[in-house]
Structures are given as C-alpha cells and as structure tokens.
Amino acid sequence: MFHLFQNSRYLITDKAFQNYPYDIILIAGQSNAEGYGRGNDSYKFTPHDPIYGYTEKKGIHLACDKKYGRRRTSASFCLYFGEEYVKAGLLKPGRKLMLLNTAVGGTGFSDHRWGIGDDLFERMIRLAREVMALNPGNEIKAFLWHQGETDVYGRMDSASYANLLGTLISEAQNRLNIAHVPFIAGNMVPGWMRANPKSYEIAESTRQLMESLPLGGYAESDGLDGNSAEDIIHFSRKSCAELGRRYFEIYLRESGGRKNT
Numbered sequence: 001m002f003h004l005f006q007n008s009r010y011l012i013t014d015k016a017f018q019n020y021p022y023d024i025i026l027i028a029g030q031s032n033a034e035g036y037g038r039g040n041d042s043y044k045f046t047p048h049d050p051i052y053g054y055t056e057k058k059g060i061h062l063a064c065d066k067k068y069g070r071r072r073t074s075a076s077f078c079l080y081f082g083e084e085y086v087k088a089g090l091l092k093p094g095r096k097l098m099l100l101n102t103a104v105g106g107t108g109f110s111d112h113r114w115g116i117g118d119d120l121f122e123r124m125i126r127l128a129r130e131v132m133a134l135n136p137g138n139e140i141k142a143f144l145w146h147q148g149e150t151d152v153y154g155r156m157d158s159a160s161y162a163n164l165l166g167t168l169i170s171e172a173q174n175r176l177n178i179a180h181v182p183f184i185a186g187n188m189v190p191g192w193m194r195a196n197p198k199s200y201e202i203a204e205s206t207r208q209l210m211e212s213l214p215l216g217g218y219a220e221s222d223g224l225d226g227n228s229a230e231d232i233i234h235f236s237r238k239s240c241a242e243l244g245r246r247y248f249e250i251y252l253r254e255s256g257g258r259k260n261t
Contacts, residue, residue, distance in 0.1 A: 143172065
C-alpha cells in the first residue's frame with residue numbers, strides 16, 4: 001500500500017477531510033499495482049487535490065508515489081488512472097477521489113494471500129468497509145486488479161488461477177455490494193513475459209474471465225517496458241502512465257462513459 005504517511009507534506013490532519021464524500025477506486029494485487037515504476041521524471045505524478053489515498057492507521061493523505069528505502073519513490077499506474085478520472089470530469093461538485101490501494105508486492109493465490117479467508121483478501125474487505133464508513137456518501141466506483149507474476153513463479157495452472165480470481169471478484173461484489181462496479185485487470189510487462197512463458201497462460205485465462213463478466217475489462221500491455229534489465233518485472237514510470245490511461249479507457253467504456261454533473 002502507498003506509505004505516504006512517511007512524508008509529512010502529504011498527510012492530512014484536518015478531520016474535515018473525513019467528511020467529504022469520496023469516489024473510491026479500490027485497488028488490489030501485487031507490486032505493479034502497489035507501485036514500483038521509476039525513471040522518466042517528465043511523467044512524475046504531482047500530488048494534488050482532489051486525489052487522495054488512505055493509509056491504514058494513519059488516515060487520509062494526498063495520493064503520491066510510494067516511498068521505499070531511505071530516498072527512493074516509485075509510481076503505480078493507479079495514480080495516472082486517478083488523474084484521468086478527474087480530467088474526464090467524473091467527480092460531482094463537492095466530491096473527492098480516493099485511491100484505496102491494498103496491493104502488496106510479491107503476493108498471489110499460490111502463496112495463500114488473496115484467496116477467500118486469506119489475510120490480504122480479508123484486509124482489503126476490512127479497509128474498504130472502513131473507508132466507506134467515513135461518510136454515507138462514499139461510493140466504490142471501480143475495482144482495479146493487477147497480479148499474476150507470483151502465481152507464474154508458483155506454476156499455478158491457468159484454470160485454477162481463473163477460478164480463484166473469479167471467486168475473489170464475486171465474493172468482493174457480495175461483501176461490498178459492488179456488483180454494479182467495473183472490475184478491470186491488466187497484463188504483465190511484455191519483456192518479463194517473454195522470459196517467463198508460463199505467464200501467457202495466466203494472462204489468457206485472466207483475459208477470458210474479464211471478457212465473460214458483464215462489467216469486466218482487460219488492459220493490454222503491448223509496447224510497455226519494465227524499469228530496466230535488472231527490474232524488468234515492474235513497469236517503468238512512463239509505462240505506468242500509459243497503463244493507467246488504458247485502464248481508464250476501459251473503465252469509461254464499461255461504466256457507459258457517463259460524466260457526473
């Protein structure tokens with residue numbers, strides 16, 4: 001999850017921010033959702049109102065890069081999804097946007113982290129309910145998922161993966177009452193996939209599952225790059241910006257392209 005509270009400039013201490021109604025983008029998965037995009041400073045995300053996040057036990061903050069280590073920061077495609085959402089005029093007057101990022105790097109189904117009853121799935125549900133309880137006007141508008149690399153390494157078969165992901169979706173829809181909300185997944189870094197052929201099976205099973213859902217969508221990663229040869233598994237910052245735009249285009253299509261007025 002974005003550890004924004006480590007930078008006091010972005011932490012919101014004004015309790016009034018809890019009283020705003022938020023459009024909530026629920027985010028889950030592993031590191032590419034959590035945010036490890038680096039480089040390409042011209043694409044750097046600038047924290048700004050009305051895009052916020054929520055950090056467990058610390059509260060509401062301006063959405064910004066994830067901080068890790070002593071000095072390094074990195075971006076998630078979800079930040080750029082948020083920018084597109086705001087630029088498209090989807091926020092009603094007086095509302096703000098919250099990117100509720102529950103992703104954790106290096107996790108999946110094969111290591112028993114995201115299945116029903118597993119710790120990260122249950123944590124995601126708890127945090128979503130916690131944020132929803134801040135204001136009766138809060139609404140989850142989209143569910144963004146990016147995951148699969150761990151289960152490629154774990155050699156999970158594609159049918160099992162699709163079954164577990166489908167169960168995650170239906171259970172989250174039931175518990176959070178969000179069956180009317182688009183669920184969007186995305187493909188992995190192409191260069192990493194070429195080095196890990198098992199990934200094509202997981203990707204295809206995910207793509208087919210998304211296409212079978214009434215409000216499902218799948219963001220392709222063609223032409224996108226990893227950070228470097230040493231970190232090819234993670235999308236670069238520039239690619240995060242493009243991937244966020246692709247996720248948003250699918251969201252706009254699946255939600256009917258409706259702007260809030």
